[in-house]
Amino acid sequence: MSAIVGSAPYIYVCTRFRVRRMKLIPQEEYLRMLQMSLPEIIRLIQETEYKREIDELSHSFHGIDLIEVALSWNLAKTYQKVLAIMPEGLREMTESYLRRWDIQNVLSILRGKAQGLPPGKIKEVLIPAGELNRDYLDKIITCAEPEKVLESLKRWRLFPVLARELPRAAESGSFSSLENELYKQFYHDILEETGAGIKGGKEFLEFLRLEIDIRNLQTLFRLRVNGAKGEVVTFFIPGGTFTVEELVRLHEVSSPDAFFDSLTAQLKSRELVSLLGRFRQKNGLAPGTLHEIESALTLMQYSRLEMMARFHPFSIWPILAYIERKKQEITNLRAITRGKQAGLPMEQIRNYLVM
Amino acid sequence: MALRDVKPTRSELINLKRKIKLSERGYNILKMKRDGLILEFFKVLDEARTTRGALEEKYGKAVGMIALSNTIEGTLALKSAALSVKEIPTIQLKSKNIMGVVVPEISSSKVKKGLLERGYGLLGTTSVMDETATSYEDLVEAIIRSAEIETTMKKLLDEIESTKRRVNALEFKVIPELTEARDFIKMRLDEMEREELFRLKKIKARTKG
Numbered sequence: 001m002s003a004i005v006g007s008a009p010y011i012y013v014c015t016r017f018r019v020r021r022m023k024l025i026p027q028e029e030y031l032r033m034l035q036m037s038l039p040e041i042i043r044l045i046q047e048t049e050y051k052r053e054i055d056e057l058s059h060s061f062h063g064i065d066l067i068e069v070a071l072s073w074n075l076a077k078t079y080q081k082v083l084a085i086m087p088e089g090l091r092e093m094t095e096s097y098l099r100r101w102d103i104q105n106v107l108s109i110l111r112g113k114a115q116g117l118p119p120g121k122i123k124e125v126l127i128p129a130g131e132l133n134r135d136y137l138d139k140i141i142t143c144a145e146p147e148k149v150l151e152s153l154k155r156w157r158l159f160p161v162l163a164r165e166l167p168r169a170a171e172s173g174s175f176s177s178l179e180n181e182l183y184k185q186f187y188h189d190i191l192e193e194t195g196a197g198i199k200g201g202k203e204f205l206e207f208l209r210l211e212i213d214i215r216n217l218q219t220l221f222r223l224r225v226n227g228a229k230g231e232v233v234t235f236f237i238p239g240g241t242f243t244v245e246e247l248v249r250l251h252e253v254s255s256p257d258a259f260f261d262s263l264t265a266q267l268k269s270r271e272l273v274s275l276l277g278r279f280r281q282k283n284g285l286a287p288g289t290l291h292e293i294e295s296a297l298t299l300m301q302y303s304r305l306e307m308m309a310r311f312h313p314f315s316i317w318p319i320l321a322y323i324e325r326k327k328q329e330i331t332n333l334r335a336i337t338r339g340k341q342a343g344l345p346m347e348q349i350r351n352y353l354v355m
Numbered sequence: 356m357a358l359r360d361v362k363p364t365r366s367e368l369i370n371l372k373r374k375i376k377l378s379e380r381g382y383n384i385l386k387m388k389r390d391g392l393i394l395e396f397f398k399v400l401d402e403a404r405t406t407r408g409a410l411e412e413k414y415g416k417a418v419g420m421i422a423l424s425n426t427i428e429g430t431l432a433l434k435s436a437a438l439s440v441k442e443i444p445t446i447q448l449k450s451k452n453i454m455g456v457v458v459p460e461i462s463s464s465k466v467k468k469g470l471l472e473r474g475y476g477l478l479g480t481t482s483v484m485d486e487t488a489t490s491y492e493d494l495v496e497a498i499i500r501s502a503e504i505e506t507t508m509k510k511l512l513d514e515i516e517s518t519k520r521r522v523n524a525l526e527f528k529v530i531p532e533l534t535e536a537r538d539f540i541k542m543r544l545d546e547m548e549r550e551e552l553f554r555l556k557k558i559k560a561r562t563k564g
Contacts, residue, residue: 068430104435104479111438125435173441179476219477222485226470235477290482291427335426342422352427 009087010314016085017322023049024329027355030336034350038340042067045333050074064341071330072127076101078326079129082319093316096190097323099157101130103182105137106153106162111175113146132156146170161185177234184237187212191239203308204316210269210304212240214297216247217263217272221293223251224259225285241268256285271300295352302328302354328354361536363543371537378533382525389518391454396511403504410497417494420487427483436484439474444495456514458507463499467492 025048033041045067046054053070061069079098086094105126112122119141126141128134143149150166153159165178187208194205216236223232232251236244246266253259260280267273279285279293302324309321332353339349361367424433444466451460470477473488 065430072429072431100479104432107479108435108438111435114441115438117438125431125438127431174472174474175439176471176474176476179439180478183476183478215478218482222470222477222482225482226485228470230471237478291423291486294481294483295427331429334429338422338426338429342426344422344426349426 007314009090013085013087013090014314014318017318021318021322021325024325025333030332030353030355031350033336034346038064038337041337041340045071045337053077064337067337068334069124071333072129075326075330076127076129076134079323080133082323083131086319090316090319093193094319094323095131096157096193097320098130099186099189100183101127102132102156103158103179103186105130105132106149106156106158107175107179107182109137109141109149110146110166110169110178112141113143113149114170114173114175157189158182158185180235187215187237187239201316203312204320207304207308209240211301212237213242213269213272214301216240216242218294218297220247220251221285221290225290242266271304272297275300292351299354358536358539361539363540363547365544368537368540368544371533371540375530375533375537378525378530382522382530385518385522385525388454389515389522392456392511392515392518395453396508396515399504399508399511403501403508406497406501406504410494410501413490413494413497417487417490420483420490424483424487428481432480433484433487436475436480441474442468442472446499453507453511454514456510458510459503461499461503463496466495466499 033044036044042064050067050070053073054066057066057070057073079101083091083094083098105128108125109122112125122141123138126134126137128137132140140149140152143152146166147170150159150162153162156162161181162178165181169175169178191205191208194201194208219235222228223235233244233248236242236247238244242250250259250263250266253262260276264273264276267276275296276293279289279296285293305317305321305324309317311317332355335349335352339352421433442465444463446461446463449460449462450457452458468488470485475484
């Protein structure tokens with residue numbers, strides 16, 4: 001990755017993102033939306049920057065589905081614009097960060113092809129917010145078989161993993177191992193690319209380690225709650241503060257109290273210790289409460305990101321903070337509309353908003 | 356059976372008596388079958404009530420979970436994860452016999468899957484998807500169980516209804532009509548016997564005179 005010389009590119013890009021951030025929906029607006037009825041919320045969304053996508057898609061989708069797809073399209077367009085205005089060096093870094101969207105899209109295409117879905121149906125679930133843009137993905141979904149999809153992705157960064165794992169996935173009929181390996185490679189690559197040559201890179205490396213820890217903890221909790229036995233080593237991402245062996249050992253601890261004790265003893269983040277302590281006192285690890293722990297962990301991660309963006313105003317942080325803020329806006333609007341549609345209580349919807 | 360069609364002969368009387376005996380025996384057996392079926396029905400009814408309750412509870416939970424999943428993850432992510440499901444649940448249909456009623460026995464496979472067998476990876480999904488998948492697997496299992504119990508219940512009800520109709524037909528139609536015909540033949544035979552006796556007496560008196 002080419003290093004950026006001087007502060008000028010950072011000042012330029014970060015200022016642009018600061019202006020863009022001002023345009024995002026403020027917290028008070030979400031609280032106001034929670035008080036509104038569903039038609040009022042939809043009208044409000046239609047009056048914002050999402051109008052163009054809603055108009056574009058109104059002939060193919062209706063109701064809340066239209067809103068959700070329009071939000072996703074807007075997110076994809078925004079991220080493509082983000083990549084377009086990024087200077088060399090930062091652009092590669094951002095592309096790497098957004099590659100998780102590519103993984104999701106490639107997996108959706110492969111699964112859709114394996115199920116024999118028509119291209120139109122596969123296209124409905126794609127969110128081209130990463131390096132592989134809409135035109136490229138449109139071309140891929142016309143391929144008849146997963147093998148042809150693989151051929152079309154030869155220039156993709158994660159192609160080696162795909163080429164290694166796809167035959168096994170096709171044989172077993174399960175894409176889970178492929179999915180796990182792609183995400184592991186994604187974190188491996190981004191850890192490798194982050195650091196030298198980028199302002200705030202060292203802190204970003206710490207942040208990524210926290211993200212990997214959070215992801216690993218979520219996996220660990222899911223494996224424990226679901227009573228998964230056997231070879232679990234492949235489900236953990238290397239590169240966090242916990243080694244994969246430590247996580248496997250934690251998984252093997254049978255008593256819940258001993259598990260929490262050894263987990264908190266090894267945690268370096270005080271925030272994580274106190275958060276897990278709260279849940280331990282409340283319910284422990286139970287199937288119905290796991291998503292609450294996950295939401296809390298994600299919120300913690302976002303608040304760390306915001307804090308770092310304030311500490312390093314002209315670095316990679318404001319860019320990442322904008323990218324995540326935009327994603328949060330989409331998540332919040334979707335949570336409000338879907339939650340209202342399902343008739344969930346206002347307080348419950350509020351708990352799922354990232355503010 | 357109209358009485359005018361009945362031939363008042365001794366052989367017919369014997370025939371009718373045999374029919375009455377058979378009908379009464381059939382009536383008793385059918386009554387016992389009906390009572391037995393009713394007992395079985397009440398047993399199944401209790402089970403059906405429990406499974407229906409469980410089904411409603413699981414349906415409510417599954418609907419709640421999908422709403423939560425759509426709220427937290429969004430339908431696009433959920434649809435994408437759903438595409439990874441390769442193995443479709445299958446059911447095997449056998450039959451068993453409850454007092455002559457053939458009822459289904461349904462067993463299922465590949466409905467309940469473990470976290471690692473669902474086809475989606477752990478690193479690109481969250482626990483809310485696991486909970487949604489689990490609640491729908493539970494729902495499908497409850498539907499299969501309910502289908503077996505409720506079909507059994509319906510088949511038993513149909514059989515009870517038809518047995519009841521047969522019992523009633525025997526009790527209020529067949530046996531009374533046969534009894535009436537038997538009595539009629541008996542009366543006619545007695546009458547004929549008396550006429551014969553009277554005729555004989557008349558002939559005897561004329562030959563004496």
